[in-house]
Amino acid sequence: MRLIRSISVMNAYRLALLREGVRIGLVPTMGALHQGHRTLIRTARLACDAVVVSVFVNPTQFGPHEDFSRYPRQLKQDTAMCRDEGVDVVFVPSQEAMYPSSFQTGVTAQAVSQRWEGAHRPTHFGGVATVVTKLLNIVRPHIAFFGQKDYQQVVVVRRLVADLNVGTLIVSCPTVRDPDGLAMSSRNVYLTAAQRRAAPILYRALRAGETAILKGSRDAARVRHTVLMKLADEPLVQIDYVSVCDPDSLEPLTRIIGKVVLLGAIRLGPVRLIDNLLVKAKIKGRRAKSR
Amino acid sequence: MRLIRSISVMNAYRLALLREGVRIGLVPTMGALHQGHRTLIRTARLACDAVVVSVFVNPTQFGPHEDFSRYPRQLKQDTAMCRDEGVDVVFVPSQEAMYPSSFQTGVTAQAVSQRWEGAHRPTHFGGVATVVTKLLNIVRPHIAFFGQKDYQQVVVVRRLVADLNVGTLIVSCPTVRDPDGLAMSSRNVYLTAAQRRAAPILYRALRAGETAILKGSRDAARVRHTVLMKLADEPLVQIDYVSVCDPDSLEPLTRIIGKVVLLGAIRLGPVRLIDNLLVKAKIKGRRAKSR
Numbered sequence: 220m221r222l223i224r225s226i227s228v229m230n231a232y233r234l235a236l237l238r239e240g241v242r243i244g245l246v247p248t249m250g251a252l253h254q255g256h257r258t259l260i261r262t263a264r265l266a267c268d269a270v271v272v273s274v275f276v277n278p279t280q281f282g283p284h285e286d287f288s289r290y291p292r293q294l295k296q297d298t299a300m301c302r303d304e305g306v307d308v309v310f311v312p313s314q315e316a317m318y319p320s321s322f323q324t325g326v327t328a329q330a331v332s333q334r335w336e337g338a339h340r341p342t343h344f345g346g347v348a349t350v351v352t353k354l355l356n357i358v359r360p361h362i363a364f365f366g367q368k369d370y371q372q373v374v375v376v377r378r379l380v381a382d383l384n385v386g387t388l389i390v391s392c393p394t395v396r397d398p399d400g401l402a403m404s405s406r407n408v409y410l411t412a413a414q415r416r417a418a419p420i421l422y423r424a425l426r427a428g429e430t431a432i433l434k435g436s437r438d439a440a441r442v443r444h445t446v447l448m449k450l451a452d453e454p455l456v457q458i459d460y461v462s463v464c465d466p467d468s469l470e471p472l473t474r475i476i477g478k479v480v481l482l483g484a485i486r487l488g489p490v491r492l493i494d495n496l497l498v499k500a501k502i503k504g505r506r507a508k509s510r
Numbered sequence: 511m512r513l514i515r516s517i518s519v520m521n522a523y524r525l526a527l528l529r530e531g532v533r534i535g536l537v538p539t540m541g542a543l544h545q546g547h548r549t550l551i552r553t554a555r556l557a558c559d560a561v562v563v564s565v566f567v568n569p570t571q572f573g574p575h576e577d578f579s580r581y582p583r584q585l586k587q588d589t590a591m592c593r594d595e596g597v598d599v600v601f602v603p604s605q606e607a608m609y610p611s612s613f614q615t616g617v618t619a620q621a622v623s624q625r626w627e628g629a630h631r632p633t634h635f636g637g638v639a640t641v642v643t644k645l646l647n648i649v650r651p652h653i654a655f656f657g658q659k660d661y662q663q664v665v666v667v668r669r670l671v672a673d674l675n676v677g678t679l680i681v682s683c684p685t686v687r688d689p690d691g692l693a694m695s696s697r698n699v700y701l702t703a704a705q706r707r708a709a710p711i712l713y714r715a716l717r718a719g720e721t722a723i724l725k726g727s728r729d730a731a732r733v734r735h736t737v738l739m740k741l742a743d744e745p746l747v748q749i750d751y752v753s754v755c756d757p758d759s760l761e762p763l764t765r766i767i768g769k770v771v772l773l774g775a776i777r778l779g780p781v782r783l784i785d786n787l788l789v790k791a792k793i794k795g796r797r798a799k800s801r
Contacts, residue, residue: 226675238531323620324639324673330614348615349674356675382615383640384517384647 220302222309226317229271229310229357237359241268245360245387247351250274251291251405252300255395259364260304262392271358272301273310275317280346291405310358317353326352328378331469335482336371336493339459344375351376355387363387368394368402370480370495374469394494396422402494414487417455421485424449425496428463428481432498439463439472439479446483459484459491466497475500511593513600517608520562520601520648528650532559536651536678538642541565542582542696543591546686550655551595553683562649563592564601566608571637582696601649608644617643619669622760626773627662627784630750635666642667646678654678659685659693661771661786665760685785687713693785705778708746712776715740716787719754719772723789730754730763730770737774750775750782757788766791 223229236243244267246259256272263270274297281287294311301309325345332344355363365373373391380389394402400422401407401415410418428446436442446461462471466480477500484493514520527534535558537550547563554561565588572578585602592600616636623635646654656664664682671680685693691713692698692706701709719737727733737752753762757771768791775784 230675230677237528240529321669322673323622324670325618325620326615326674327618328615353673353675356677378612379615382613382644383617384521384644386521386647386650 220298220306220309222298222311224311224313226312226357229308229312232308233271233357233359236269242362243267243358243360244270245354245358245363246270246272247354247363247365248272248274248297249276249290249405250297251293251408252297253395253403253405255366255368255403257300257304258395259366259392260301260306262390263362263364264305266362266390267360269307270305271308271310271360272297272306273312273354273358275310275312275350275354277317277346277350278314279318279349280343282340282342285340286406286409291408312357317350325349326379326383328375328382331371331374331378334469334471335460335462335464336484339484339491344372347372348375348379352379352383352385355380355385360387362390364390364392366394367391367497368404368494370482371469374467400426402492404492406490406492409490410487414455414490417453417487418492420450420453420456421483421492421494424461425481425483425494428461429496429498432475432479432500437475437500439475442475442481446481450483450485455487457486459486511589511597511600513589513602515602515604517603517648520599520603523599524562524648524650527560533653534558534649534651535561536645536649536654537561537563538645538654538656539563539565539588540567540581540696541588542584542699543588544686544694544696546657546659546694548591548595549686550657550683551592551597553681554653554655555596557653557681558651560598561596562599562601562651563588563597564603564645564649566601566603566641566645568608568637568641569605570609570640571634573631573633576631577697577700582699603648608641616640617670617674619666619673622662622665622669625760625762626751626753626755627775630775630782635663638663639666639670643670643674643676646671646676651678653681655681655683657685658682658788659695659785661773662760665758691717693783695783697781697783700781701778705746705781708744708778709783711741711744711747712774712783712785715752716772716774716785719752720787720789723766723770723791728766728791730766733766733772737772741774741776746778748777750777 244263276290298309326348327345337344377389400419424446427449428442431442431445461483464480466478481496535554567581589600617639618636628635668680691710715737718740719733722733722736752774755771757769772787
């Protein structure tokens with residue numbers, strides 16, 4: 220396994236791989252790798268000949284009062300996991316190389332960045348779209364792998380890749396969860412013991428919404444209400460949003476038809492948690508119950 | 511020569527070329543090709559193995575009251591010139607393929623887009639940056655060739671290519687002029703006979719500024735005044751701006767040190783003309799005069 224810190228070395232390495240006809244997979248991360256990342260890496264290894272894991276805590280996707288400075292950094296453990304998983308390259312560019320003082324270009328996917336996380340973190344998706352564009356241009360992977368946990372991020376990335384003709388396939392991998400249902404996240408380390416005990420309520424509440432849909436509910440407001448009621452069971456929770464949306468446009472729905480995504484974001488003290496479930500409503504007369 | 515209209519065919523063709531180790535040059539144009547484009551194509555042929563000329567009148571770089579609908583379109587003549595010049599591919603994507611209804615992503619180079627043309631055409635460089643990013647991603651050229659006439663455009667493109675790690679070399683080719691000095695432009699056809707006679711004043715005025723610098727003037731305000739005075743000779747001219755700038759940041763200068771760019775934009779009736787000169791101020795004691 221190679222640890223590459225220089226953008227131009229990464230570029231040269233990528234060119235050499237492409238000349239040999241090697242199929243490159245990229246797993247872009249901010250480090251602090253957990254089992255969710257491990258699944259992304261394993262999926263990449265199955266689909267590609269060479270796997271590049273980028274580790275870059277991207278400052279531009281953090282808001283001014285967010286956790287950029289205390290975001291967990293543990294390159295040693297991260298490279299150990301990557302070596303373990305047969306990763307070919309760990310790419311760790313410096314902040315100075317990614318954002319020299321002359322840097323001034325931004326990429327924005329407009330509509331899909333506005334709602335939900337975008338409303339709560341107004342500069343977040345601009346930062347994500349820009350850094351992902353940069354990483355895709357540097358590594359030029361055939362496929363890039365993202366976790367479904369950050370659902371809106373995947374939608375933004377798919378959008379910019381299509382709109383800017385980037386030519387990378389974006390694969391979203393299912394969310395990996397702790398046994399009690401909490402979606403894995405590098406930020407879960409911020410939770411106190413009490414908050415950690417309360418945290419799985421988000422998944423349980425989304426599952427309640429899913430169950431309502433699978434049982435035949437087609438009224439988005441009622442499904443949303445089901446999720447909100449479940450969240451209300453947990454006194455530590457403050458709700459940022461719960462929504463039932465179109466899975467591509469992320470526009471909120473009134474009627475549930477076909478595939479929808481349930482999005483939820485809560486706060487437990489200062490810690491924000493997000494999660495989501497993709498649900499396919501069966502056509503009427505073929506409800507889950509009746510099968 | 512191949513005429514390619516489909517983005518995916520262009521993509522496949524590019525991939526095949528790259529696999530063979532062919533060095534691709536791209537000349538992005540809006541068509542209505544003139545001698546300036548011919549020079550870009552010839553430069554590309556000298557530097558690259560395969561030359562792609564894109565012809566796309568990009569709607570997003572026109573302002574709402576600009577000349578998008580009447581911009582000259584003459585694909586037959588354009589392809590004839592390209593065949594003549596040994597171009598390998600003329601790439602003519604449709605508006606629908608470039609901007610499907612779901613399209614929503616924008617690329618912006620902030621600071622260098624604000625002044626001069628950006629101030630007069632607020633959405634222009636966003637449109638340019640986005641379409642150039644798309645074309646560079648579709649064709650993935652080793653080198654892309656732009657005319658120096660659109661100086662600020664070249665600065666914006668260089669900026670986004672560096673900032674987004676696009677990995678294409680941007681080459682700016684000297685402005686090609688009519689014998690009387692008027693910079694060639696597809697929009698020159700809009701000029702009436704009287705306007706056409708007045709048009710070379712822009713080049714002559716910039717040359718007067720250049721002469722002042724080469725003779726030792728280091729006061730940007732005085733050089734600018736020289737250009738403005740010259741322009742005032744021509745009663746048909748309305749001045750949009752004249753500036754003496756840093757050639758990379760496009761910030762206006764007070765003192766002239768080293769390389770500077772003189773930018774000018776005028777209107778002759780409804781027709782806007784822009785032009786520029788790059789000037790290298792000799793170090794003191796080695797003035798042009800004394801050589």
